[in-house]
Amino acid sequence: MLDVPRWPLASLANAAMTDGTAAGQDGAALLQAWARVLTFGGGYNTNVVLMGTILLGISAGAVGSFAMLKGRALVADAISHASLVGVALAFLLHAALGQEERSMPLLMLGAALSGACAVASIEWIARNTRLSPETAVATISSASFGAGIVALSATRRVSGADRAGLDELIFGSTASMTSADAALMAVLATTALGATLALYKVLTAVAFNERFARSRGLPVQLLDAVLAALVGAVAMAGLQAVGMLLVAALLVAPAATARLWTTRVAPMVVVAAAAGAGAAWVGASISAVTPSAPAGPLIILSAAATFLVSLLVAPERGVLSGWLRHRRLAAAARRAAAEAASGATSPAPSSTAPISTGPSSTAPISTVAPHTGPGRT
Amino acid sequence: MTLDLMPMVAVTASAATLALLGSFLVLRRQAMLGDAMAHSVLPGLVVAFLLTGSRAAGPMFLGAAAAAALSGAAIGAIIRYGRVERSAAIGLVYTTMFALGVLLLELNGGANVDLDVDCVLSGQLELMFWNAPTTWAEVLEGPSLAGLPPQPLRLVGLLAASCTAVVAGWPLLRAVAFDAPFARSRGLHPSAASAGLMTLTILAIVLSFDAVGSILAIALLTCPPATARLLTDRMGPYVLLSVGLGAAAGLLGYLLATRAAPLLLGGSVDASGTVAALSGLGLLAAAACTARARRLPESQGADL
Numbered sequence: 001m002l003d004v005p006r007w008p009l010a011s012l013a014n015a016a017m018t019d020g021t022a023a024g025q026d027g028a029a030l031l032q033a034w035a036r037v038l039t040f041g042g043g044y045n046t047n048v049v050l051m052g053t054i055l056l057g058i059s060a061g062a063v064g065s066f067a068m069l070k071g072r073a074l075v076a077d078a079i080s081h082a083s084l085v086g087v088a089l090a091f092l093l094h095a096a097l098g099q100e101e102r103s104m105p106l107l108m109l110g111a112a113l114s115g116a117c118a119v120a121s122i123e124w125i126a127r128n129t130r131l132s133p134e135t136a137v138a139t140i141s142s143a144s145f146g147a148g149i150v151a152l153s154a155t156r157r158v159s160g161a162d163r164a165g166l167d168e169l170i171f172g173s174t175a176s177m178t179s180a181d182a183a184l185m186a187v188l189a190t191t192a193l194g195a196t197l198a199l200y201k202v203l204t205a206v207a208f209n210e211r212f213a214r215s216r217g218l219p220v221q222l223l224d225a226v227l228a229a230l231v232g233a234v235a236m237a238g239l240q241a242v243g244m245l246l247v248a249a250l251l252v253a254p255a256a257t258a259r260l261w262t263t264r265v266a267p268m269v270v271v272a273a274a275a276g277a278g279a280a281w282v283g284a285s286i287s288a289v290t291p292s293a294p295a296g297p298l299i300i301l302s303a304a305a306t307f308l309v310s311l312l313v314a315p316e317r318g319v320l321s322g323w324l325r326h327r328r329l330a331a332a333a334r335r336a337a338a339e340a341a342s343g344a345t346s347p348a349p350s351s352t353a354p355i356s357t358g359p360s361s362t363a364p365i366s367t368v369a370p371h372t373g374p375g376r377t
Numbered sequence: 378m379t380l381d382l383m384p385m386v387a388v389t390a391s392a393a394t395l396a397l398l399g400s401f402l403v404l405r406r407q408a409m410l411g412d413a414m415a416h417s418v419l420p421g422l423v424v425a426f427l428l429t430g431s432r433a434a435g436p437m438f439l440g441a442a443a444a445a446a447l448s449g450a451a452i453g454a455i456i457r458y459g460r461v462e463r464s465a466a467i468g469l470v471y472t473t474m475f476a477l478g479v480l481l482l483e484l485n486g487g488a489n490v491d492l493d494v495d496c497v498l499s500g501q502l503e504l505m506f507w508n509a510p511t512t513w514a515e516v517l518e519g520p521s522l523a524g525l526p527p528q529p530l531r532l533v534g535l536l537a538a539s540c541t542a543v544v545a546g547w548p549l550l551r552a553v554a555f556d557a558p559f560a561r562s563r564g565l566h567p568s569a570a571s572a573g574l575m576t577l578t579i580l581a582i583v584l585s586f587d588a589v590g591s592i593l594a595i596a597l598l599t600c601p602p603a604t605a606r607l608l609t610d611r612m613g614p615y616v617l618l619s620v621g622l623g624a625a626a627g628l629l630g631y632l633l634a635t636r637a638a639p640l641l642l643g644g645s646v647d648a649s650g651t652v653a654a655l656s657g658l659g660l661l662a663a664a665a666c667t668a669r670a671r672r673l674p675e676s677q678g679a680d681l
Contacts, residue, residue, distance in 0.1 A: 073465040074409070077472075121661065128668040131603055134464065135408040139603050142412065142596035143657020149498060149593065149650030150634070157644045170498070171479055245592075246479075249472030256461045256469055294483050297476035304473040311459050319458050 030289055037285040045182075049174050050284050052182035052189070053241045053295070057250065057280030059193035060238065061272035063230045064251035065258060066196065069207035069265070073255075074137045075228055077248035078122055079115035080235045081141035084148025084244055086114030087169055088155050095158045104181050107169075108188075108236045111244075115232050118144050172243025172296025174284050181240055188237035192230050196269075203227065204265050241284065243296035250276060253303035260307075260314040279303035381635065384502040384588075387529040388652060389627040391581070391588040392597045394536045396623025397543060398578045399598035400616050403606060404554050409464060411598040413471040414575075415582050415591050417448035419478025419497060422586065427485060434531060434584065441583045442576070448474050500590040500649050505529060528587045535584055539577050543616070546570060551612055589649035596653035597623055600660045607663045626656040 040047050067073055090110025094103060118140050125136040155166060168176055177185075196203065205213040206223045214220050231251060238247035258272035283299030312319050402411045421444025425436040448470045455466040482497070505526040543550065549570050552560035557567040578598075585594045601622035602615075609615050630652030638646045 068462070068465050071462060071464070073462075073468050077468060124668075125664050129607055129664050131606065131664075132406050132408070134406065135403055135599065135603050138408040138412045138595065139599045139657060139660055142592065143600055143653050143660065146593050146596050146650045146653020146657065150646045150654055153647035153650065154642060154644075157642070171483075246472055246476055248468060249476065252465050252468045252472070256455075256459065256465055259461065260459060292484055293480060297480035297483070300472060300476040301480065304469070304476070307459075307469065311455070317458075317460060322458070 033289045034285060037288045038281070042285075042288060045179050046288055048179040049177050049182045049241075050281070050288070052177075052186040053174065053280040053284040053299070054277045055186045055189045055193075056234070056237050056241060057254070057276035057278070057299075058273040059189040059196070059276075060234050060247075060250040061254035061258070061274070061276030062193055062196045062269050063227075063234050064255040064276070065265075065269045065272045066203045066207055066227055067231050067251055068255040068259070069204075070224075070227060072227070072231070073252045074134075074248070075119060075122075076231045076235055076251045078118050078137050078141040078144075079228075079232050080239075080244040080247045082118030082144040082148070083111035083115045083235065083239065084170065085144055085151055086110035086112065087166065087239075087244075088148055088151030089114070091155050091166060092151065092158065095155075102166075104184055104240070108184075108239065111239060112232055112236055114144070114148075115235065119228050119232075168243070168294075169239050170243055170245055171294050172238075172241055172246060172299075174241050174287055174295040175291060177240055185237045185241060188233055192233040192237070193273075195226075196230055199223070199226065200266075200269075207265075241280075241295055242299055243294070246296045246300045249300045250279070250303060253300070253307050254279065257303070257307045257310045260310045260317050263316070275303065275306050279306060380506050381502075383505045383526050383529045384648070385628065385631050387502065387505055387532050387588040388631045388648065389624050390529065390532040390536045391585040391594075392601075392627030392630075392652060392656075393620050393624040394532065394539050394581045395585060395594055395597035396601035396626075397536075397539050397616065397620045398574060398581055399623075400602035400605065400619040401550065401554065401574050402578070403599060403602035404612075404615070408599045408603070409467055411578065412595050413448065413452070413467045414445050414579065415595045415598065416471040417474035418444050418579065418582055419475055419591060420444050420481060421478075422583070422591075423478050423481040423485075427481070432587075437586075438580055438583050442579050444474060445575075445579050496586070496590060498590050498592055500586065500588050500593070502588060502648055505587075528584070531584055532588060535577075535581060539581070542573065542577060546573065550574075554612065589652065593649045593653040596656055597626070600653075600656035601626060604656075604660045604663045607660075607667045622659060623656070626659060627652050630655040 036042055037046060037050065040050065042050070064073070064076075067076065087107045087110055090107050091102075093110075094106055122133070122136045122140050125131055125140070126133040131139075152166065202213070202218055202223060205216070205218060206220055206227075210220055213223075234251060235244075235247050238250055242250055254272040254275035255268075257275045258268040258270075261271050262268050279299050279302040283302040284295050286302075287293050287295035287298050310318070313321075315321055399408075399411055402408055418441035421440035421442070422437055423440075424444075425440025426432060428440075429436045451470045452463075452466050455461055455469065456463055459466070461469070479497075505528055549560070549565050552563070552565055553567040553570045560567050582591065582594050582598075585591075585597075589597065602619045604622055605615050605619035609618055631648050633655065634648040634651035635645045638644065638651075
């Protein structure tokens with residue numbers, strides 16, 4: 001493995017720090033290095049990995065939108081937790097065949113197979129037993145992760161094979177990615193994105209009205225499986241950069257962010273893709289200049305920060321706009337109440353007086369204020 | 378008495394406690410909430426550890442409880458204001474909290490060896506080895522008792538406390554599990570029962586952190602109860618069976634990983650992972666058996 005040159009994304013930061021640790025730890029130098037990576041000035045390999053991660057973010061946003069509209073956001077969680085068994089078993093098999101190099105495609109194939117098994121058993125349990133789908137997801141994903149930990153501990157006994165990077169698949173690390181790894185990630189992500197866009201109309205129909213879709217002769221079950229496969233493809237693509245424990249969040253957070261900004265599907269997919277790309281861009285580039293910080297958590301925290309900001313300032317559904325609307329309504333109601341009171345002071349019978357006074361008129365307003373009903377798109 | 382008696386006790390006690398408390402989560406269809414809590418306590422644990430510099434149970438519990446309360450509030454707020462469906466909100470919050478915990482751990486990774494990412498995944502059973510006395514004379518002498526690791530004793534204590542709490546609060550728990558409004562109308566306090574269960578569950582997750590790690594605690598919190606749910610319809614047997622299955626998975630899993638695996642594979646494998654996988658296999662077996670039994674009446678109904 002040593003003869004294959006690796007150009008870790010972190011090398012840039014190391015280069016920045018070689019002229020002196022004190023200067024390297026200096027905040028200004030770090031910011032400068034970060035700005036250079038952000039503007040794609042961080043060297044060939046860094047750029048390839050960064051662009052691959054951004055593509056991953058785009059396709060996670062698009063696929064995640066449909067997964068969330070369909071109420072299947074947690075399937076990604078199960079797929080990614082279960083993928084550890086497949087990765088470790090594929091690694092053991094590869095080592096048993098006498099291969100010493102780590103083969104990312106083979107690891108991903110193993111991950112995809114075990115992820116598919118997990119989804120199939122969750123579906124089967126939810127359909128054929130009295131357990132709820134949520135319970136099925138929680139049990140299968142955690143137990144299969146346990147099996148993965150067992151298999152991972154068995155890989156430690158294999159000597160000679162290159163098991164570097166196996167542990168990193170759990171929490172994600174762009175630092176150990178080769179440009180071939182990044183290319184594989186980009187291809188998978190682009191394929192998932194292309195399939196989602198090609199199936200845009202049918203996926204929308206199935207997401208919103210399953211019965212209508214079935215009446216139009218759409219193969220609803222097949223499309224469910226296709227959506228699960230697309231989620232799986234994104235999860236596999238994100239295995240290395242984001243890590244299996246966190247990649248589910250990359251499918252949920254951008255889609256949830258987009259829901260706050262729009263109520264229509266096409267804009268939602270676009271906004272989600274943009275949010276995913278932004279989170280991947282920021283997270284991966286910060287990780288590139290701070291080697292001790294893994295990319296996965298940084299990308300997820302960037303996505304969560306985007307969601308939080310959107311939750312506050314989004315025009316229709318944001319907390320801020322809701323509060324302003326509430327205040328406007330309350331003010332209008334108070335004005336109306338005051339007008340009614342001044343216009344009809346003497347003729348009004350005393351029994352109706354409480355209805356038009358200030359305190360009681362503001363009370364009903366609060367019940368029509370936004371965010372009280374569990375409305376959906 | 379063997380060197381690894383204490384790890385075995387710790388795994389079994391932790392598995393039984395988690396299965397006992399998890400049975401109420403599964404019964405109220407809140408399995409995902411257990412999943413979310415076990416993930417989201419991580420930043421609380423890390424912050425408590427970084428502030429105090431030790432793994433003392435008290436600060437760790439406070440940190441975990443604060444993190445769990447924060448994520449509970451965040452999930453509620455996101456469902457209400459963001460109008461995101463429940464499972465997506467839960468998924469969003471707990472992965473974010475977990476990411477925060479992992480980031481804090483990794484950023485301080487070089488500084489401490491006591492709390493690292495591996496121990497999040499599979500606990501640190503190897504810290505609990507104890508050179509147990511072999512004769513009564515040694516027990517009376519006392520020096521080996523001083524070396525007794527505290528974690529297994531705490532876990533056994535928590536198991537006893539949880540059992541006592543469940544037995545004492547049984548009428549309340551039963552009423553709340555099936556009909557909370559009715560329970561309230563009879564002057565009982567469903568919220569008190571929920572709060573008590575949540576506190577015990579968080580405590581169990583924190584103490585189990587040493588024994589099985591925070592991710593695999595989820596398997597023990599959900600799998601034995603789900604298996605028991607498939608096998609029985611009555612609440613008393615359900616909870617007992619759940620505890621029994623949890624303890625059995627803990628003990629058998631530990632023995633498999635440390636005794637059987639060396640014979641089969643030439644070396645021991647991760648014990649807590651084996652426990653989790655075993656509890657999942659138990660669930661699959663129970664599902665396979667009961668699914669056939671469930672289908673029979675349906676087909677008879679279809680014939681008529």
